[in-house]
Amino acid sequence: MANPIQQHNVPTSYRYEICGSTMSHIRPWLEKNLGGDVNWKVPGQNRADCKVPTALVNQPFIDALRAVGLSYSNAPDHRLVRAHGQTMHDMMMLRYGSFKRVPDLVVWPRSEHDVTRIVDLANAHDVVIIPIGGGTSVSHGVECPADEPRVICSLDMALMDKIVWIDRANLLCRAEAGIVGSVLEKALNDEGYTCGHEPDSIEFSTLGGWVSTRASGMKKNKYGNIEDLLVHVNFVTSRGLIQKQCQVPRISCGPDLHQVILGSEGTMGVITEVTIKIFPLPEVKRYGSLVFPDIDHGVSFFREVAAKRCQPASLRLVDNQQFVMGQSMKLDDQSIWEKFKSSLSKVYLTSWKGFKIDEMVAVTCVFEGAADEVDFQERTLYEIAGRHKGIVGGEANGRYGYRLTFAIAYLRDLAMDFGVLGESFETSVPWDKVLNLCRNVKNLIAKEGAKHGVQFGMLNSCRVTQVYDSGAAVYFYFGFNSRGLKDPMHVYEAIESAARDEIIACGGSISHHHGIGKLRKAWVDTTVGPIAISVMGAIKNELDPKNIFANNNIIDAPSSKL
Amino acid sequence: MDTDYVDFIKEINKQGGPFQFVRNAREFPTCSQFGRKATNRSPKDIIESVLNSDKVMEAVRQYAAQNNVSVAEGQKQCRNIMEQMAHDFTLSNVRIFGYIITKVITTVFDEILVNAKQLRALRETFKDTPVIFIPTHRTYIDFLLLSVLCFDQEMTLPAIAAAMDFMNSKMIGEILRQCGAFFIRRAVGDDILYWAIFTEYVQTHIVEGDRPVEFFIEGTRSRTNKSLPPKYGLLQILLEPYLRGNIYDMVVVPVAMNYDKILEEQLYAYELLGFPKPKESTSGLLKARSILDKSFGRVQVTFGKPISIREHLGVSIKRATFVCQPDSQWKMSEVEKRHIRAFGHHIIKNHYEMSSVSVWSIACSSIILLTSDAKDNTVKCGDFLKLTHNLIDLLRSLEIQVHIRKTVAQDLERAFKLHSDFITIEGDAKDPNSIIRLTELKVDGKKTKISKDILSQAVSLIILTNHANSSMHVLSTPSIFSLALLSSSSIDKLKECYKWLRTVLYSEFVHDPLDVDNEFDRIVQSFTLAGLIESKEESVIVKDINYIEILSRLTKPYLLILSVMIDVLMDVSPLHITMSEATSLAQNRLIQLHDRDSSVLLSSLSADILKNAFTTLDQRGGLQKLARNYSIHPEQLNNFKKQLTTYVELPGRSSKI
Numbered sequence A: 001m002a003n004p005i006q007q008h009n010v011p012t013s014y015r016y017e018i019c020g021s022t023m024s025h026i027r028p029w030l031e032k033n034l035g036g037d038v039n040w041k042v043p044g045q046n047r048a049d050c051k052v053p054t055a056l057v058n059q060p061f062i063d064a065l066r067a068v069g070l071s072y073s074n075a076p077d078h079r080l081v082r083a084h085g086q087t088m089h090d091m092m093m094l095r096y097g098s099f100k101r102v103p104d105l106v107v108w109p110r111s112e113h114d115v116t117r118i119v120d121l122a123n124a125h126d127v128v129i130i131p132i133g134g135g136t137s138v139s140h141g142v143e144c145p146a147d148e149p150r151v152i153c154s155l156d157m158a159l160m161d162k163i164v165w166i167d168r169a170n171l172l173c174r175a176e177a178g179i180v181g182s183v184l185e186k187a188l189n190d191e192g193y194t195c196g197h198e199p200d201s202i203e204f205s206t207l208g209g210w211v212s213t214r215a216s217g218m219k220k221n222k223y224g225n226i227e228d229l230l231v232h233v234n235f236v237t238s239r240g241l242i243q244k245q246c247q248v249p250r251i252s253c254g255p256d257l258h259q260v261i262l263g264s265e266g267t268m269g270v271i272t273e274v275t276i277k278i279f280p281l282p283e284v285k286r287y288g289s290l291v292f293p294d295i296d297h298g299v300s301f302f303r304e305v306a307a308k309r310c311q312p313a314s315l316r317l318v319d320n321q322q323f324v325m326g327q328s329m330k331l332d333d334q335s336i337w338e339k340f341k342s343s344l345s346k347v348y349l350t351s352w353k354g355f356k357i358d359e360m361v362a363v364t365c366v367f368e369g370a371a372d373e374v375d376f377q378e379r380t381l382y383e384i385a386g387r388h389k390g391i392v393g394g395e396a397n398g399r400y401g402y403r404l405t406f407a408i409a410y411l412r413d414l415a416m417d418f419g420v421l422g423e424s425f426e427t428s429v430p431w432d433k434v435l436n437l438c439r440n441v442k443n444l445i446a447k448e449g450a451k452h453g454v455q456f457g458m459l460n461s462c463r464v465t466q467v468y469d470s471g472a473a474v475y476f477y478f479g480f481n482s483r484g485l486k487d488p489m490h491v492y493e494a495i496e497s498a499a500r501d502e503i504i505a506c507g508g509s510i511s512h513h514h515g516i517g518k519l520r521k522a523w524v525d526t527t528v529g530p531i532a533i534s535v536m537g538a539i540k541n542e543l544d545p546k547n548i549f550a551n552n553n554i555i556d557a558p559s560s561k562l
Numbered sequence B: 001m002d003t004d005y006v007d008f009i010k011e012i013n014k015q016g017g018p019f020q021f022v023r024n025a026r027e028f029p030t031c032s033q034f035g036r037k038a039t040n041r042s043p044k045d046i047i048e049s050v051l052n053s054d055k056v057m058e059a060v061r062q063y064a065a066q067n068n069v070s071v072a073e074g075q076k077q078c079r080n081i082m083e084q085m086a087h088d089f090t091l092s093n094v095r096i097f098g099y100i101i102t103k104v105i106t107t108v109f110d111e112i113l114v115n116a117k118q119l120r121a122l123r124e125t126f127k128d129t130p131v132i133f134i135p136t137h138r139t140y141i142d143f144l145l146l147s148v149l150c151f152d153q154e155m156t157l158p159a160i161a162a163a164m165d166f167m168n169s170k171m172i173g174e175i176l177r178q179c180g181a182f183f184i185r186r187a188v189g190d191d192i193l194y195w196a197i198f199t200e201y202v203q204t205h206i207v208e209g210d211r212p213v214e215f216f217i218e219g220t221r222s223r224t225n226k227s228l229p230p231k232y233g234l235l236q237i238l239l240e241p242y243l244r245g246n247i248y249d250m251v252v253v254p255v256a257m258n259y260d261k262i263l264e265e266q267l268y269a270y271e272l273l274g275f276p277k278p279k280e281s282t283s284g285l286l287k288a289r290s291i292l293d294k295s296f297g298r299v300q301v302t303f304g305k306p307i308s309i310r311e312h313l314g315v316s317i318k319r320a321t322f323v324c325q326p327d328s329q330w331k332m333s334e335v336e337k338r339h340i341r342a343f344g345h346h347i348i349k350n351h352y353e354m355s356s357v358s359v360w361s362i363a364c365s366s367i368i369l370l371t372s373d374a375k376d377n378t379v380k381c382g383d384f385l386k387l388t389h390n391l392i393d394l395l396r397s398l399e400i401q402v403h404i405r406k407t408v409a410q411d412l413e414r415a416f417k418l419h420s421d422f423i424t425i426e427g428d429a430k431d432p433n434s435i436i437r438l439t440e441l442k443v444d445g446k447k448t449k450i451s452k453d454i455l456s457q458a459v460s461l462i463i464l465t466n467h468a469n470s471s472m473h474v475l476s477t478p479s480i481f482s483l484a485l486l487s488s489s490s491i492d493k494l495k496e497c498y499k500w501l502r503t504v505l506y507s508e509f510v511h512d513p514l515d516v517d518n519e520f521d522r523i524v525q526s527f528t529l530a531g532l533i534e535s536k537e538e539s540v541i542v543k544d545i546n547y548i549e550i551l552s553r554l555t556k557p558y559l560l561i562l563s564v565m566i567d568v569l570m571d572v573s574p575l576h577i578t579m580s581e582a583t584s585l586a587q588n589r590l591i592q593l594h595d596r597d598s599s600v601l602l603s604s605l606s607a608d609i610l611k612n613a614f615t616t617l618d619q620r621g622g623l624q625k626l627a628r629n630y631s632i633h634p635e636q637l638n639n640f641k642k643q644l645t646t647y648v649e650l651p652g653r654s655s656k657i
Ligand SMILES: Cc1cc2nc3c(=O)[nH]c(=O)nc-3n(C[C@H](O)[C@H](O)[C@H](O)COP(=O)(O)OP(=O)(O)OC[C@H]3O[C@@H](n4cnc5c(N)ncnc54)[C@H](O)[C@@H]3O)c2cc1C
Pocket: A085, A086, A130, A131, A132, A133, A134, A135, A136, A137, A138, A141, A142, A157, A177, A178, A198, A199, A200, A201, A204, A205, A206, A207, A208, A209, A210, A211, A212, A213, A214, A215, A216, A217, A218, A265, A266, A267, A269, A270, A271, A272, A409, A410, A513, A514, A515, A551, A553
């Protein structure tokens, strides 16, 4: 049993190595910008000290599991690790508090057959099942509903991590749903392929998790999002297995149930096996970067790129704060950054007309493909950039940009030692509303922060991370130092919720790829309307009449069951 | 409250007089909203940005297609419109004209009281949030004064949405332009180019925060001293950038400007009698030199509490409602429009709350009441004083504070001096038998069909009425309620009557139609507390019929005019008429009535009241607007008249005319 458990250790120390060089600079940056102070640290409790509620016991269910030889555990640390995802709230609970409700039991199926048996037993014994992949959910997706009176069984997909086959003729790969992204990618790379799906959580998130949350990868421009990659899926429900009889590139057969399974967030059944598209490894992978005088120019550049459909595999625009943060963390000491600033203003002022250090923004990109194809893409892109006052910033900067965003995701633990609370959230928005949304949401965060008494500066930054024909995805970071605040968690939640309201008021969506979970349920009603909710409820009710998959994500399960 | 006000005239003298005042160095804040650069656009830059905006370009394309002209032609037209409209603000010129303006206002007014701190505080607000001033509008001094005050408090001077009629004189127009005024047509109709340019021009000032915007929610100077119904369209244009998320917030500042005496006072009176409106020409203004010899008393300027639109509309209008519309195709539903209207009324209510009730305005009401009582329309000093005191006491019992500056007697003495151009006491003011007499003002008989005699009486009567009107914002509710009390006693019926009267008199006494239920509850309560009525179960008993009658008579004449208007319309055949035809017919009929019954006052000849009556009948279905005129619907008029007779005896008491 040792193996799957280790995998769920919270990703911290491992990551620090990868971005070691950045690490040494984050501290000074924190001190300067977020009031980090070595004398004011708030170390968290040891994980072992986090109180775990005693497990409820459903003996007949356990007996039944044992009877068919399924591995399970009710050890407190196993249960705790599967009680949470990776939100700020989750981290706070781990560090300073405790969870009201955690799974009472963890099971590790090894096959689809095992899954079917577990689901059947759960129905027979009225036990709740919460599927879990990598546990990287950032929407309280795997969290247990606090008021659930039944035994909750975490169904851990970790042992279902095999590649079933690779189909070179059709460029497909079938794998079990519990396979971790990076493992899948490594295996495909070894065969000369890639699946092209690269969420920032790839080291931990799983294939099944991607499907169940409608994940989006960094390189979706070239390869597509998970819904574009998915060709076939097996789905175990309380009523039985859902599976198409054929594995075809497209089908017209009424409404497509794949669209119901995608984004179901563990509320209707378990994804057990998935067939996705694969692609030959690109000949060339190249990074690139550009600098623009301000965010308006950056966004207008993006707009034109999207209209001409010449976006490279990845294209990201970071705002001024993130750009400056990145630059200052990169350089060995702050004085160099200061030097850089002054040299920039001296040397480039003539050629970099209108560039101001506190306004300029950066674009990073990844090109993938055949050598001449990449050359061409690069040329086209830089030509368009020129029309929007963009200046080429070099490959090293581009590579660094991606490393940094990758790293930031895992640096929160360190920042938390200094009392810094931080979170990221995302949305999608039509082109004509991108700038308004970015500006208003950041303005709101700043104002709310001040209103709640935040004293030591804020991280309040956004980036445009994906381009589409009709709009873009925008990703926000916000963070603040909890020093001097009575109830930092409350402040944090108030700001986060007000920010989502503002996003929606500005024409953004409830989520581009993080999903709903329990965190964003409040906005589902207005997003899709009451009829859509009742349709979702009806589907859920049909597939899971006893509400076994009661993680309570997305919508409240219909209460009346006949 | 009063301690918050400073006398601006004293301030200027402290600063070394008007000349030194305009020369002193000042620092005006610029607006840099979060995530936006502070623009430093010149008036020319603003014009170019408007002409090149998506909105205007789109309108040009549409216009070209519809009218079969080239896009270039459309653009040329746009430039013309734009040049007619735009301001040309330059601080150096503001200083020059500011000198003249300051000189004039410090001469003609005795005191200019301003709660300047409130204005000064806006400097901070404006640094990151667009500011919109919404003042009351009674005289063109309004915006000149506001700009001078801003100048004094180092608040960035606003761009002012001014009515086109100020442009009648090229020179004055240009001067105002350079002080930041831009000019809007009164009737835009469906001129798509004009709409696009105007909308974009106003909005770009807000979005880019070039300068605060000042606009008059009443649309034009009120000639009657009563608030005019808010102009919803312009309000909507102003709020749009917030609703669309172009800006994070904006702050609206209602401003009340209360004058003892308005410079255009006489001008308005003539105008209301249907004289061709004397153009505001340069020579007219030079003639205004004579004005400089007169005193116009005190001005009180009150800057209201700034209203954050985000906070105010945040709870009622969900911006998320609009987000399915592309930015370029933006439309509002009826529900949202209703909220915008409510906001308009909220502003008017703010204006009301900041306008105090003067002793003089109550005095004018008593003079009017006594005039219509007396057979020969003469008013005796003794009766006048008694009624004035009674009214003040009555209002106090209704918890309406009359603002007494010194004592009632001193206030009156001062007022009679100030208004001696249209009203005088013959003999000793202390002698109860002295007569209060309205001055017969000159009229140019050639320009009108009505006899000179009648008109010269009417002019000062109308001025008097306008003075009385300045407290109608608080008196209309008790008066209309009293009217209702006289005709019904069950509480339900009473409410119904009250609401009916409220709507019928909407054009005269602007109020928020959505608030009328609350309003009714409040007035019932205050009448009960004052001991004027008593509620018993489902019915209401009048305790003091005398006062109820007096109160009712403040608004009753308007009902009478409505019914006269109906009579006039019913006599027309064929059944078509224009508004101005109806107005002059009604005027003739009213003069006949006045001859027979002196309680019908000549102030009812006011075109404003007659037009309001006409509009009300139009709204009630008694008329129907056609391309050139209105068709008359006798049946509806008849029904309406029947309802009216519950509240008002027919004119001329019994006789059919
Ligand atoms: C640092 C970081 C970076 C991230 N970057 C990205 C990114 O770039 N793009 C992106 O899209 N997301 C990103 N995420 C969010 C998260 O990684 C995705 O939502 C991911 O798809 C979740 O996969 P998981 O295997 O960890 O699922 P889990 O977190 O374990 O579960 C997520 C939800 O899916 C359900 N579920 C999981 N597996 C199954 C299954 N086999 N059958 C049925 N239901 C199942 C769970 O019940 C739960 O409701 C990031 C998260 C973190 C912490």
